[in-house]
Every structure is written in structure tokens, then in C-alpha cells.
Amino acid sequence: MNKTTKYPATVRELGDMAEKLGMTASELLEMLSPIPMPPTGYTLAPKSSHRWIGPEIINGRWILTPVWDATTDSHSVDIWMADHEPPHYAGLTPTEATDLAAALLQVTQAARAEAE
Helix, strand or coil, rough: CCCCCHHHHHHHHHHHHHHHHCCCCHHEEEEEECCCCCCCCCECCCCCCCEECCEEEEEEEEEEEEECCCCCCCEEEEEECCCCCCCCCCCCCCHHHHHHHHHHHHHHHHHHHHHH
16 A cells, blocks of 8 residues: 655645654655656646646647646646537547647657656
């Protein structure tokens, strides 16, 4: 079973966590290092303490957003359709599907490079 510890996002969280564990802040930081750092150009997603988003790639009606999760140190890609309104499903022509595939390849190659 894997055991994970959430990294403190603020100095206050660091102090509270260290006090709870009976450690100083510097001792806790030493135990937690190295602290995962978000990829270059990523910003913390609104209303999140662990989800970082990269620059969006807009390709036709599609919006592709690279995502990095600080808790799991994992990468993913969010895919949005600019004019999509539920409950209708998106339909793609073969040309649109090819364009989307090319955009997905571009964003996943960048995410893969950041993960390595």
C-alpha cells in the first residue's frame, strides 16, 4: 500500500503540519523534499490547491488544456468543446477529427516532456 503525504500549500499549513507531527518547519521540509514543482508556464487552477493548468491550445471548436496534479505528480489533458451545450453530443467530420488528433498529439508531447 502506498502512503502519501500532502505537501503544505502555504506557510501556515507548513507550520500546522509540523506542529502536529512534533517537528520544526525546516525538519518537515527536509522530510518532504523534494517538493514537486509545477511545469513551467502552468498556473494554479481557480478554486484548487493542487490542480495546475498549462496554456490552452485552441484548435477549431476544441480547447485542450494540459493539467498537472501536484498531489499525484501526474499529467493529463482536459478537452472542451467551445460551442458544446449539453445534452447534445459533439459530432466531428473526418477533417475535424484529424485536426483534433494533431492538436492532442501536440499537447500530449509537451506534457510528456514535462513529466520526464
